[in-house]
Amino acid sequence: MKQKVFSLEEVLDKIKDGQRIMFSDRHGELAADEIIDGMIKKGVKDITAVAITSGQPGMGLGRLVEENRVRRIETSHIGLNPTAINQMFAGKLDVEFIPQGTFAERIRAGGFGLGGVLTPTGIGTMVQEGKQILFLNGREYLLEKPIRADVALLRASKADKAGNLYFRQTNHLCQDYMAMAADLVIAEVEELVEIGELNQELIHVSAPVVDMLYVRKGEKRPMHPNWQRMIDKIKAREAAEA
Amino acid sequence: MTYTGRELIAARCAKFFKDGDFVNLGIGVPLMCTNYLPEGVDLWLEAEIGIVGSGPTPHYTEWDVDIADAGGLPTSLIKGGSIVPHDRSFGFIRGGHIDACVLGTLQVDQEGNIANWMIPGKFAPGMGGAMDLCAGVPRVIVATDHCEKNGASKILKKCTLPLTGAKCVTDIVTERCYFQVTDKGLVLKEIADGYSLDDIRACTEAAFTVADDVGVMG
Numbered sequence: 001m002k003q004k005v006f007s008l009e010e011v012l013d014k015i016k017d018g019q020r021i022m023f024s025d026r027h028g029e030l031a032a033d034e035i036i037d038g039m040i041k042k043g044v045k046d047i048t049a050v051a052i053t054s055g056q057p058g059m060g061l062g063r064l065v066e067e068n069r070v071r072r073i074e075t076s077h078i079g080l081n082p083t084a085i086n087q088m089f090a091g092k093l094d095v096e097f098i099p100q101g102t103f104a105e106r107i108r109a110g111g112f113g114l115g116g117v118l119t120p121t122g123i124g125t126m127v128q129e130g131k132q133i134l135f136l137n138g139r140e141y142l143l144e145k146p147i148r149a150d151v152a153l154l155r156a157s158k159a160d161k162a163g164n165l166y167f168r169q170t171n172h173l174c175q176d177y178m179a180m181a182a183d184l185v186i187a188e189v190e191e192l193v194e195i196g197e198l199n200q201e202l203i204h205v206s207a208p209v210v211d212m213l214y215v216r217k218g219e220k221r222p223m224h225p226n227w228q229r230m231i232d233k234i235k236a237r238e239a240a241e242a
Numbered sequence: 243m244t245y246t247g248r249e250l251i252a253a254r255c256a257k258f259f260k261d262g263d264f265v266n267l268g269i270g271v272p273l274m275c276t277n278y279l280p281e282g283v284d285l286w287l288e289a290e291i292g293i294v295g296s297g298p299t300p301h302y303t304e305w306d307v308d309i310a311d312a313g314g315l316p317t318s319l320i321k322g323g324s325i326v327p328h329d330r331s332f333g334f335i336r337g338g339h340i341d342a343c344v345l346g347t348l349q350v351d352q353e354g355n356i357a358n359w360m361i362p363g364k365f366a367p368g369m370g371g372a373m374d375l376c377a378g379v380p381r382v383i384v385a386t387d388h389c390e391k392n393g394a395s396k397i398l399k400k401c402t403l404p405l406t407g408a409k410c411v412t413d414i415v416t417e418r419c420y421f422q423v424t425d426k427g428l429v430l431k432e433i434a435d436g437y438s439l440d441d442i443r444a445c446t447e448a449a450f451t452v453a454d455d456v457g458v459m460g
Contacts, residue, residue, distance in 0.1 A: 126404050
């Protein structure tokens with residue numbers, strides 16, 4: 001079986017300046033954190049990020065934005081990341097806002113071999129500017145083009161050594177379609193198991209499309225920093241009340 | 243019980259829902275609707291992150307780092323709830339499977355256009371999933387303060403900000419009244435206790451007609 005477990009250095013060797021990189025994150029709680037650490041240390045820059053949001057300060061893609069490593073971002077939302085908003089208004093960060101459902105379908109098209117998607121989302125808004133509109137079955141649709149990337153950075157709850165991936169609970173998110181739409185698919189893995197140990201009915205991304213696994217060195221799934229701050233506040237309030 | 247302000251908006255919006263409806267509620271006043279559901283009405287709440295059947299925020303000792311809502315905050319699932327991939331979550335929205343959504347707004351107008359995602363040069367967080375909701379959900383309920391803080395009407399003849407959705411709004415609920423959006427324009431259906439028809443006319447830029455059976459909102 002092809003060897004897919006790699007060191008951080010071997011993974012970072014494939015991540016280069018100027019690449020288009022997909023991040024399968026939400027608001028920074030589902031990032032390939034140790035790989036992002038490594039990217040910052042290595043000095044990777046001028047990347048185009050493709051992600052549902054731009055992360056938050058100190059979390060996920062937000063850290064690369066803070067370090068000025070992101071030149072352009074294709075996303076649906078940057079509202080929880082004031083640094084990204086400031087960079088955008090200052091002209092330092094090029095932002096393409098994509099409706100979130102369209103974001104999913106454009107990447108899906110990129111990974112599933114489709115030439116584009118026809119969607120009613122964005123008709124009558126500035127999202128339609130410069131795009132072809134088709135009138136079909138009594139309704140207007142926008143032709144939205146596929147999105148692909150050089151690298152997809154995923155975060156898996158479990159992987160087996162063959163490269164099959166499993167995502168716990170809401171971590172499933174966009175990871176399966178992103179795994180289909182990048183030339184190189186890298187997963188930062190919380191728990192690595194032997195081949196055959198994952199329930200074959202619960203494999204969300206199949207091994208052949210995954211290229212590299214990196215097993216986290218730190219805590220598998222630490223509490224999110226922003227959740228920890230919320231817990232500290234609640235505890236302080238409870239203590240004050242008691 | 244008599245409600246006022248945002249409580250009144252949420253309580254009125256809650257009356258639109260039927261038992262078993264599959265709905266998407268935005269953060270803030272829209273999500274407050276769940277506190278005012280009529281007896282016997284249980285909803286399936288969608289979170290765009292991929293939850294069908296969102297539940298309340300649990301006590302922090304019960305938080306699961308792998309269960310987050312659309313805002314990335316801790317949440318739970320109700321009994322019978324399910325987790326789906328992100329693209330399917332938007333399939334529910336665009337595909338017409340969601341019965342209703344409630345959105346806050348910056349502006350809304352008499353043609354049913356809504357603008358809630360951008361003030362050019364000042365405010366641009368991104369549209370998130372709002373444009374998909376406008377495009378795919380058959381009942382788009384706008385829950386909003388009637389006026390800006392400076393007193394300017396938020397219910398306009400024509401939105402001036404970039405639109406989130408064109409001709410998609412079906413209902414507008416404010417702390418002062420409820421308008422239905424029809425092919426012929428806005429129809430004033432209900433007025434909140436403490437306001438007169440003249441009050442509503444004075445604070446509404448949009449043109450509207452008054453329903454024959456206009457009633458008290460609550």
